Amino acid sequence: MTQPGPVQRWVLAARPRTLPxxxxxxxxxxxxxxxxxxxxxxxxxxxxxxxxxxxxxxxGTNFANDYSDGVKGTDEVRVGPFRLTASRLVPASxxxxxxxxxxxxxxxxxxxxxxxxxxxxxxxxAASILAGWFYTGGPKPYGYYGFGELxxxxxxxxxxxxxxxxxxxxxxxxxxxxxxxAAGMAAVVLLEANNIRDIDGDxxxxxxxxxxxxxxxxxxxxxxxxxxxxxxxxxxxALGHRWWFIVLLPLGVVARSYRRPVAMARSTSKGxxxxxxxxxxxxxxxxxxxxxxxxxxxx
Numbered sequence: 001m002t003q004p005g006p007v008q009r010w011v012l013a014a015r016p017r018t019l020p021x022x023x024x025x026x027x028x029x030x031x032x033x034x035x036x037x038x039x040x041x042x043x044x045x046x047x048x049x050x051x052x053x054x055x056x057x058x059x060g061t062n063f064a065n066d067y068s069d070g071v072k073g074t075d076e077v078r079v080g081p082f083r084l085t086a087s088r089l090v091p092a093s094x095x096x097x098x099x100x101x102x103x104x105x106x107x108x109x110x111x112x113x114x115x116x117x118x119x120x121x122x123x124x125x126a127a128s129i130l131a132g133w134f135y136t137g138g139p140k141p142y143g144y145y146g147f148g149e150l151x152x153x154x155x156x157x158x159x160x161x162x163x164x165x166x167x168x169x170x171x172x173x174x175x176x177x178x179x180x181x182a183a184g185m186a187a188v189v190l191l192e193a194n195n196i197r198d199i200d201g202d203x204x205x206x207x208x209x210x211x212x213x214x215x216x217x218x219x220x221x222x223x224x225x226x227x228x229x230x231x232x233x234x235x236x237x238a239l240g241h242r243w244w245f246i247v248l249l250p251l252g253v254v255a256r257s258y259r260r261p262v263a264m265a266r267s268t269s270k271g272x273x274x275x276x277x278x279x280x281x282x283x284x285x286x287x288x289x290x291x292x293x294x295x296x297x298x299x
Contacts, residue, residue, distance in 0.1 A: 004082060009089055010098075012082040015062045017282040021156050021190055022058035024289030025183040026051045029164025031296035032176050046167040049113040053106050053125070054160055060102030061132035065143075067095040068136040074205040081278075103129045117167040124159055131155055146210040148195070149188050149226075157184015175237055179292050182233035185226055186288040192223045193261060193281040197274040216270060223265035227258045227284075234288060238295050250291035257284040 004012055030047040063084075070085025071092050084090040110125035131151050135143040142151060161180035165172045195202070195211035196219045202212040211219035235251055261280040 003087070003089060009082065009084060009087070013063060013066050013084040013095070014059045015081060017081075017279055018062060018190065019055060019058055020282055020285045020289065021152075021187040022054035022160070023051060024186060024285060024292070025156060025160035025180065026054050026164045027289050028179045028183050028292040028296070029161040029166075029176060030168045031293050032173055032179055033165045033169035033171070034296070043116065043168055043170075046113060046116055047164065049109055049116070050164045050167055053109045053113060054164075056102045056106035056109065057128055057132055060099050060106060060129075061135060063095055063099035063102060064133050065136045067092055067099055068138075068141065069207075070095070072136075072205075074136075074202070074207050099133070103132065113167055117170065121163065121167070124163060128155055128159065143209065144207050146208055146213050148191055149210055152187050152191050153184040156187035157181060178233055178237040179295075182230055182237060182288055182292060185230040185233055186285040189223065189226045189230060189258075189261075190278070190281045190285055192219065192226060192265075193274075193277040196220065196223060196265065197271065197277060200271060216268070220265040220267075224262055227262055230288060231255050231258070234291055234295075237292065250287070250294050254284065254287045254291050257287050 003009075026047065030050070066083050066085050070083060084095045085092045107125060107129065110121065114121040114125070134141055135148065135151065142148065158177070158180045161183050162172055162176055165176045192211060195209045196216070198207075198209075199212050199216055199219065202209055210222070214222060231251070231254060234254060238251070257280075261277045261284065264274055264277050264280075
């Protein structure tokens with residue numbers, strides 16, 4: 001197999017298909033405030049800063065996972081996307097440095113954002129960086145003990161969405177919490193697509209993700225359940241919408257987009273046979289974000 005070039009290998013390691021998890025909650029949080037109002041003028045610069053922080057945290061987390069899984073040997077039997085450390089094309093120390101660089105720039109952007117909104121955000125930013133590193137890093141990474149889904153829901157759902165709404169308009173409309181649930185569950189679905197594919201390899205390496213603990217059949221059921229919750233949360237956020245017939249369109253598109261990965265989750269396929277689940281889930285996550293933005297714009 002041809003090895004990726006010097007630039008391509010870093011792009012692949014940043015895992016572009018996971019980046020919607022960073023942008024969807026920011027887009028939802030920003031637009032819900034613009035079209036619901038909080039008594040403050042929209043702060044679009046804050047939204048740009050929030051998106052930058054979210055992207056850098058996601059990329060930094062991906063590099064951190066690459067490094068930590070690589071040095072622990074977890075990726076030796078991996079069937080998923082390309083990894084820098086496990087490939088040995090890049091020294092582990094450089095991958096670690098890249099992770100900290102992303103976290104550092106995210107922290108700087110976060111400080112600027114905090115100065116424009118609330119210094120309480122510094123605590124959330126610090127917690128987000130720690131969550132990104134200790135997902136697979138440290139002596140007892142929580143991702144190795146089945147808590148990945150919980151942290152993804154909290155940080156990629158409620159923290160990111162509600163935080164983006166707050167910095168945009170210095171207030172949080174009630175519907176933001178439902179949209180945060182939809183965005184967070186879509187991110188959980190993406191994580192499950194990744195973890196179901198890696199069940200066998202993770203068990204061999206001692207990485208006890210929730211999917212590895214549940215086993216292939218029950219993990220598939222969890223994937224189906226989380227997709228249903230995602231679609232329901234999207235539907236609930238549209239309750240009372242004056243233009244209900246417009247709402248049905250994005251809702252139907254999102255539900256239909258999950259049909260293929262759900263079918264794969266319910267099948268007996270394993271390993272490489274499940275590789276299409278991740279891009280399909282990422283595409284559906286983008287549609288969830290688009291659906292939330294459409295809901296907010298047509299209110």
